[in-house]
Amino acid sequence: MGLFDSLKSQAISTIRKEAGSAVNNAVNGAMQNIGKGRNHTETFQFNVLPQNLSELQALPEASLDSAFKTAALVIVALTRYEQDTAACFEMLNFLKGPEPLSEFEKQFLKDRLSGATYKTMSFFDGAIPGNNYQPMVPYTLxxxxxxxxxxxxxxxxxxxxxxxxDSPRPIKLRKKPSTGQWFLNEIQCLSDIRTPVAADPWA
Incomplete structure (x- = not known):
């Protein structure tokens, strides 16, 4: 084998080794990242809960640039259902984006929350049946x-x-690619929970 052939063979061998190493590193990196950030939890705090749409829109989470933020504001908006249903619907319509609440969805909320609005407060830290779902302040979600x-x-x-x-409750969201914002698609977190002590005849 001539000098040229020897150098060519060495170069090819080096390239193959480096390429193989790069592939292995990429695969290993990908494997190490599988599952990372996939059990992530974000905490949101509110000194006061918004009473209407303008107050909701003034919150930093109203950028809706993450699914976490939008989901948090869904719960915040739902806390107004009993005191001011119209304001609750206005806030939810903002969070729904291009598709406002349908009559079916409004009836769904009525069915789930009439006489049981404690459900929405139960998602904040410190709210349990024993204290009639009175959360700690600042409201932490x-x-x-x-x-x-x-x-x-x-x-x-x-x-x-x-x-x-006993188990987490879902909220379904949809992203609008043109703006990067996440909007509410379906409220799935309002099934029954344990009765607050004040309403429990067996407490």
Missing amino acids: KVSENPYSFDNENWAVMYVTSGGA
């Missing part, structure tokens, strides 16, 4: 994802935990 939350492009299912339930 945790929103979580799981490994499957973002499986479908431009869709997300986030989770909030009630002090009256």
